[in-house]
Amino acid sequence: MSTPVSGRGAGLPAALRRLVPPTPLSRRLALQSVLFSTGDGAFNTGSAVFLTQVVGLSAAKVGLAITIAGVAEFLLAYPAGRVVDRFGPKRMWALSNLGRVACFVALPFVGSFTEYVVVAVAFAAFESAATAARNAYVLDVLPTKERVETQAYMYSSLNVGFTLGAIIGGVALAFDSLTVIRWTPVFTAVLLLANAYWITRLPDAPHDLRVASGEARVRPEGPGPMRHPGWILTSFFLGTLWTNQVLLNIVIPLWLVEATDAPHVLLAWLFGTNTVLCIFLPAYTARGVRTLRDGMRAIWISSAFFVVSCLITMVTHSTVGLVTVLLVWIGHVTVTGAEVAVSAAGWSFQAELMDPRRRGEYQGVKEIFGALGGRWAPALYTFLALEWGAEGWLVIGGIIVLATVGMGPSVRMAHSFARRTWTHEHEEAAA
The missing domain is CATH 1.20.1250.20 (MFS general substrate transporter like domains)
Structure with missing residues (x-):
């Protein structure tokens, strides 16, 4: 049960009260x-x-x-x-x-x-x-x-x-x-x-x-996360989807400087906007994300935002003046949408797919394969965008679509493994 309003931002407007943690x-x-x-x-x-x-x-x-x-x-x-x-x-x-x-x-x-x-x-x-x-x-x-x-x-x-x-x-x-x-x-x-x-x-x-x-x-019985192919693949593809951070922090700023006529001071506005949105949006975007089905819906939303960001940003090579400024800013905002959506999805997957007796071990495996899924992106994305231009942006968007498609069977495989390997009673014992 949530605490009463008096303990959760009493006196604030309802929209701001939502930003105060409920318990x-x-x-x-x-x-x-x-x-x-x-x-x-x-x-x-x-x-x-x-x-x-x-x-x-x-x-x-x-x-x-x-x-x-x-x-x-x-x-x-x-x-x-x-x-x-x-x-x-x-x-x-x-x-x-x-x-x-x-x-x-x-x-x-x-x-x-x-x-x-x-x-x-x-x-x-x-x-x-x-x-x-x-x-x-x-x-x-x-x-x-x-x-x-x-x-x-x-x-x-x-x-x-x-x-x-x-x-x-x-x-x-x-x-x-x-x-x-x-x-x-x-x-x-x-x-x-x-x-x-x-x-x-x-x-x-x-x-x-x-x-x-x-x-x-006593080490829990049964296979650990290194023998859980669904979790390994889910972690890998999530790592790829999290390359929205590479777009956000590296590729779009470099593109702005090297390939557009936008003033460099716009970079401050881009990062400022991202910070503000990441303060205010997560409490709203995470609402309704509870199950694996909710998480997959959030993954597709994140992918859509990412691809739209690629399409918008790639055309700014040919625009001028305020049009360029507006489009680069919108491209940065949409990739922020990709960030907050994939965040909510990742939390739901962790809650549902990790053995409650081995959460630390599962986190370690997630970090390893998440890194393998995305550490290559700074070099590749920068090369594709700045050397290939429009075609490069399309390839970047295509990589994200492929990762999104791969998430579906990976999550189903992980869920099937979880149901076979540990029981609902394990979850109750850990809760």
Whole structure:
């Protein structure tokens, strides 16, 4: 039952009241999201200046270090998920955040490429554990009917926090002082420390209780997610569908600069619009997404938005003036629609297709095959759009359509596997 209006934005108009999480637990999880993303956003805003001017790395070395950290995170995703199941999602969520705190505290003292790689790889390990633990905890602690909606509010809250963090990072950059930039990671560490404490104040999830009782020390019977072909394929195709972020953050901005006459200042408006929409839309777009059928409907909606964005953006090579500005902006808005729709779909698939006894392990497999489904996109999409032009945009849209078509049988296969492998009683025991 939702809390009364008096506990959910009393005095606000109905449309704004909808943006306030409906239950005490969902509000606590939303606040956690704001704490985390504010700290993360504050550092990321000035990270390029920090790494090149404070640490003294070249742009090439920054790219290499980030690639090494990305490979480490990829390799650690599955074992991190296993650790989460073994020791409990809430405990591992809090501990991994403390690990991230230590990494940020160490950053001001980093002075070489090797030292930064060590910190970045350590951060990747904690990031893998934190991602698996957070997602496993949220699915485990919430009633089935609240899972998708609460994750939508958490997604909105993350964007609120990233916006606040960007403002704080911008203020730090405005001082034009390398000393200020050097110690910005400590500000992030303080917020993440508060975040870790806040996590410990959350209620234990059922899996945490099973760990405390010793039940979770026994590995569940039956095949795990690495022997679940439907889940592997669903994760892979979701990774492809999430390449809307590549369009959003890389391809459309590069296209604007290289292939249109739109003013470069439009980029600020594009990203600003995306941030605002990702704050306000998820609470609305996630409504009605509960079942696998709902999730597949959202996948097709996301695909439609993505393809429309490709079609609109590709014609801006031949337009001029305000027409170009308007069309590029609409193209960016429609790919934001693809983002929020696929988010809701992904949450519904996680809620329905993951073995409740192995959620950490399933999260690890999702991260691995999601990366395989989309990590190739920055290079390929950029080449297709900027080198092939209109034909390239059509190929990009075609890739998304193929991934969408592949999702249907993959989800059905995953659901069939779930019904054969674990029972409804397992879900009730975990809820």
